[in-house]
Amino acid sequence: MLAEQSISFLDALKLSGAGMAVVILELAALAMFVYLLSFIICLFEKRKSKTASSAPILSSQPPAVGVPLPQANADKVELIDTDEATAAVIMAIVSDKSGIPLNRLKFERIKKVED
Amino acid sequence: MNFIDILKGIWESSGLYILTYKEGIMIIVSFVLLYLAIVKKFEPLLLLPISFGILLANLPGAGLMAPPPEGGAWYQAGLLYLIYMGVKSSLFPCIIFMGIGAMTDFGPLLANPASLLLGAAAQLGIYVAFTLSVALGFTPPEAASIGIIGGADGPTAIFLAGKLAPHLLAPIAIAAYSYMALIPVIQPPIMRALTTKKERSVKMSQLRPVSKAEKIIFPIVVLVLCVFVLPSVAPLIGMLMLGNLFRESGVVDRLSDTAQNALINIVTIFLGLTVGATAAGEKFLKPKTLGIIALGLTAFAFSTVGGLLLGKLMYLITGGKVNPLIGSAGVSAVPMAARVSQVEGRKANPTNFLLMHAMGPNVAGVIGSAVAAGFLLLMFGK
Numbered sequence: 001m002l003a004e005q006s007i008s009f010l011d012a013l014k015l016s017g018a019g020m021a022v023v024i025l026e027l028a029a030l031a032m033f034v035y036l037l038s039f040i041i042c043l044f045e046k047r048k049s050k051t052a053s054s055a056p057i058l059s060s061q062p063p064a065v066g067v068p069l070p071q072a073n074a075d076k077v078e079l080i081d082t083d084e085a086t087a088a089v090i091m092a093i094v095s096d097k098s099g100i101p102l103n104r105l106k107f108e109r110i111k112k113v114e115d
Numbered sequence: 116m117n118f119i120d121i122l123k124g125i126w127e128s129s130g131l132y133i134l135t136y137k138e139g140i141m142i143i144v145s146f147v148l149l150y151l152a153i154v155k156k157f158e159p160l161l162l163l164p165i166s167f168g169i170l171l172a173n174l175p176g177a178g179l180m181a182p183p184p185e186g187g188a189w190y191q192a193g194l195l196y197l198i199y200m201g202v203k204s205s206l207f208p209c210i211i212f213m214g215i216g217a218m219t220d221f222g223p224l225l226a227n228p229a230s231l232l233l234g235a236a237a238q239l240g241i242y243v244a245f246t247l248s249v250a251l252g253f254t255p256p257e258a259a260s261i262g263i264i265g266g267a268d269g270p271t272a273i274f275l276a277g278k279l280a281p282h283l284l285a286p287i288a289i290a291a292y293s294y295m296a297l298i299p300v301i302q303p304p305i306m307r308a309l310t311t312k313k314e315r316s317v318k319m320s321q322l323r324p325v326s327k328a329e330k331i332i333f334p335i336v337v338l339v340l341c342v343f344v345l346p347s348v349a350p351l352i353g354m355l356m357l358g359n360l361f362r363e364s365g366v367v368d369r370l371s372d373t374a375q376n377a378l379i380n381i382v383t384i385f386l387g388l389t390v391g392a393t394a395a396g397e398k399f400l401k402p403k404t405l406g407i408i409a410l411g412l413t414a415f416a417f418s419t420v421g422g423l424l425l426g427k428l429m430y431l432i433t434g435g436k437v438n439p440l441i442g443s444a445g446v447s448a449v450p451m452a453a454r455v456s457q458v459e460g461r462k463a464n465p466t467n468f469l470l471m472h473a474m475g476p477n478v479a480g481v482i483g484s485a486v487a488a489g490f491l492l493l494m495f496g497k
Binding site: 005012013018027029031038041045 | 224225228229230231232234235236238239241242243245246249250254255256258325326328329332333336337340341344345479482483486487490491493494495496497
């Protein structure tokens with residue numbers, strides 16, 4: 001565009017202003033896009049997890065036996081933003097990983113901390 | 116023919132006889148740079164091949180950078196001249212950008228998109244140095260090539276200088292890489308001068324986790340957005356984002372591994388060697404070189420200032436949630452500039468951990484300097 005032209009100091013200042021504006025606008029547009037992208041993906045994942053939690057669990061494996069949810073325990077657990085199915089799975093995992101039978105474990109509350 | 120004539124002939128064709136004082140100075144310069152690379156470990160991966168290239172190009176009578184003889188075939192050129200075609204054609208800087216893309220995790224940037232603005236603000240030095248260079252009498256393409264040193268991005272500086280001012284390639288590349296190695300020395304005094312202890316002590320909240328889908332979509336959209344606005348930026352951003360897509364897609368691990376290891380290493384050898392080889396004494400030892408080195412330092416300093424000032428603005432706007440030190444990492448120089456932010460942050464508050472926050476502006480700076488190079492190429496390219 002200006003390859004063969006000589007430019008004055010004032011022209012250089014104007015070009016610098018334009019150049020800086022291009023860089024800032026371009027990267028600001030990218031930032032806006034990233035916000036939009038994360039919002040859409042977040043929304044999509046929320047919907048996906050909602051569908052997954054409301055849908056019946058289809059598994060080729062037989063339901064776990066030998067780890068019945070202790071009735072007394074289940075009644076007392078305080079569930080915050082957590083459905084019963086998820087709570088049962090969490091209790092079963094904790095029992096399995098710790099090696100402690102469910103009837104000897106006491107859960108106070110299960111709280112969903114973030115999406 | 117007598118014995119004395121034979122000895123005289125050998126002496127007159129020897130390197131010592133035809134050595135010029137400028138070649139002698141450049142050979143000494145190469146020894147100093149080799150010392151800095153090997154003993155002081157200043158960016159050794161680049162400084163070592165660059166300094167050895169300087170040595171090879173200034174060996175009297177070796178002709179390693181000699182162009183092909185008039186009317187002769189291309190392969191009759193000197194060895195380094197042949198390899199140099201990879202720099203002249205922009206092939207090597209672009210391949211290096213692919214490797215950088217394959218090594219870069221844009222996660223911190225995606226977790227905090229405002230980082231992109233810090234990466235943009237830290238390009239201020241490019242335009243300050245450009246304006247000063249014009250005022251000092253450099254031609255506009257030369258001034259643009261000098262200004263890009265402020266982007267603190269070696270391949271971008273070589274890419275632009277190779278296109279706009281190939282005769283200044285050596286001092287520009289050497290200044291860019293030297294200052295990148297000196298970032299831990301250049302930036303901290305500016306950071307301390309422009310920020311208060313309270314600002315430097317700010318602890319930033321943990322970044323959110325970034326999904327794989329975001330990481331895969333990001334390089335594709337950056338490429339499309341950037342090239343739609345500035346088509347001249349396509350070679351750099353295109354290769355950067357291709358490398359990043361190799362990494363993030365997770366389906367081409369072999370390609371990703373090659374791009375970030377074997378390929379980038381091979382090209383770094385060729386690039387460093389031939390950039391150094393352009394520093395022939397006759398071309399390099401000029402007053403202009405000193406001017407370029409001084410302007411390069413100015414560019415680095417102002418880029419740091421630009422990032423810090425926007426960081427301070429963000430600190431004010433967010434009510435003290437942003438540590439302004441992460442702004443200085445907006446000068447590319449990945450990951451050195453981010454490490455400097457981390458070190459300065461910990462000096463002010465030993466429990467501070469800014470590295471991941473500073474990586475966002477740091478990788479945004481790579482995109483910012485490429486966009487700035489695209490703008491300058493659009494303005495002054497033929």
